[in-house]
Structure formats: C-alpha cells, structure tokens
Amino acid sequence: MAKNNDVVMSVRNLSKIFKSGILNPEYTVAAKDVSFDIEKGKIISLIGESGSGKTTVGKLILKLINVSEGEIIYKGKNISEITDKAETKKYYRRVQGIFQDPFATFNPLYRVDRVFDMIFDSFDLGFKDKDKAIRDALYDVNLNPDRTLGKFPHQLSGGQLQRLLIARALLMDVDVLIADELISMLDASTRIGVLNLLVESCKKHGMAVIFITHDLNLGYYISDKSLIMYKGRLVERGDTKKIYENATHPYTQMLFEAVPEIGDRWDPEEEFLPEQVVNDVQKFYKENEGKGFVEIEEDHGVLFSDK
C-alpha cells in the first residue's frame, strides 16, 4: 500500500454484510476485508463484474450505508465517527459521488445557475467573486457558461450534465470523487471527452478519483491504480500497469481473456463459463491455502487464498 504523504483516505479491512428479510433473514456479504489507500491526484479504477461489491465500496466511502466491519480513515478520523450535522456537511464538502444517471442527480425544476447558488449558500467556498469562480469551473470542463447557466437539466445532454457534476466537484475543491459507471450512459465520442476531462481535472486540482467500472479497457486507459473485485473480495490491487502486465489472480486473468479484440467475431461454440472461473478460483485458493493477500512486487498485491 502507499507509503507517502499523499494518502488522503485509507480503507482498512472494510466489510459490508446486508441483511434482508425479517422472519427468515438472508445475509449478503457484499464486501469483505477490503483495504486500499486513496492518494491525492490519482485515479483508481475499481473493476469487477456485476454484483462484485464495487458500488457498495463507493457507498461506504460516501457514508450512504454503514460499515459492518473495518474502517475508512479520512484526515486521521474514522468516518463512522462522523455523526453530527456540521461534521457530516464538512465531509461531504470534500468527498462526493457522481453516478451513472446524471439526470437523476439534478432537480428538474432548477436551472443550472440555481444548482451553483445552492452550493454557495451551503458552503463557504472561499471565492471573492462567485460568478467568476462558476464561469471558470465551467470553462474548465469545456462548457460555455452563457449557454449553460440558464438551462434546465432536460435542456442539456447526459455528457454535459456529467461535465457539470465534474465542474461542481472542482469548484468545491473535492478531495475524493467517487465516479460510479460515470460514462456508461454516454456515446463513444462523448465518453472519451468526459474521461480525458476527468483525468486532466484530477491531475490539475489534485483530486483523487475512484472510477467504478466493469470495463477493463477503460480502467487501463484512465487509472494510475487498479482494484479488482470478485465476489466482495479485493483479489488484485496496485499499480495499473503492473497488474495488466502480470495479472496473477485467476479472476483477473479471466477478465483479460474475456476482452474482445477489434475484429473478433462472436463464436457460439466458444461458451463463456462462469463456473469455470469459480472452479479456477477455488483451485487457486486451495493450492495457496494460508497465504492470504501477498504483495508479489512493489505496489502489486494478490489474494492467494481467502482463508
């Protein structure tokens, strides 16, 4: 894990167990023993199949759900201990989320200028000239303030709304931004624009981003660090390039094999068998029983066994 002073948040042995039903409760282990550091100005991809626990980790960081076990340390404090209103507000000033559906994030009755006014009403952002600050943030995300501020959300495209959310994060000088399936609703050409913008903003403003995605290629394109999740466990963690060059956990290896290459055609004979992956992972854990999570090289760790 990171050893430098740039760590803004540390996630330690984080677990989340959901309980559903009252008479015959069912328990889902959505995340188990997840640990990683979030560093200033770095993009971390959180990659895994549907149901692997990615959004759960994002929601735990955003304090939208309670931690079952473990800690999230921000500025020396366990965020579970942040309970009073003023402290919670302070936390949300610096730690924010952008979700898949930008339309659901905005109040359809509020014009964009009102969205920004509300931020300034709620927080002391320390700007002398509020209008200039808003215009600068909009220019930063390639939005024309004159064409944006008077508009209602439905008059803007999904990509423009997502850029607006990035502008809001920049204006608030956010430390950690959780971007959950940020671009999945956008078309290919808009996607690259939003992604590039996110990377540039992150580097320029020192904002850390957790980029949650199913897409291994996107993860590689965008991130400095990668976290691979499988069934609630963090199975591979570290420097993106190292993971991609030396994928070691069988689930990560499967993800690479499953990426179609340009020009590949679908072959109905070649069936994708999730059971095969489950078997491979079980075999791997059995062969390596007792090893647990091991750093196999600097900034590259692998879960060799789950016990």
Ligand SMILES: Nc1ncnc2c1ncn2[C@@H]1O[C@H](COP(=O)(O)OP(=O)(O)OP(=O)(O)O)[C@@H](O)[C@H]1O
């Ligand atoms: N509120 C909840 N109550 C019960 N189970 C839940 C709840 N939220 C999530 N889960 C379960 O926790 C597991 C992890 O869900 P999560 O949403 O974190 O996965 P994900 O990797 O983000 O998936 P996706 O990519 O489909 O969004 C799943 O099995 C899911 O059904």
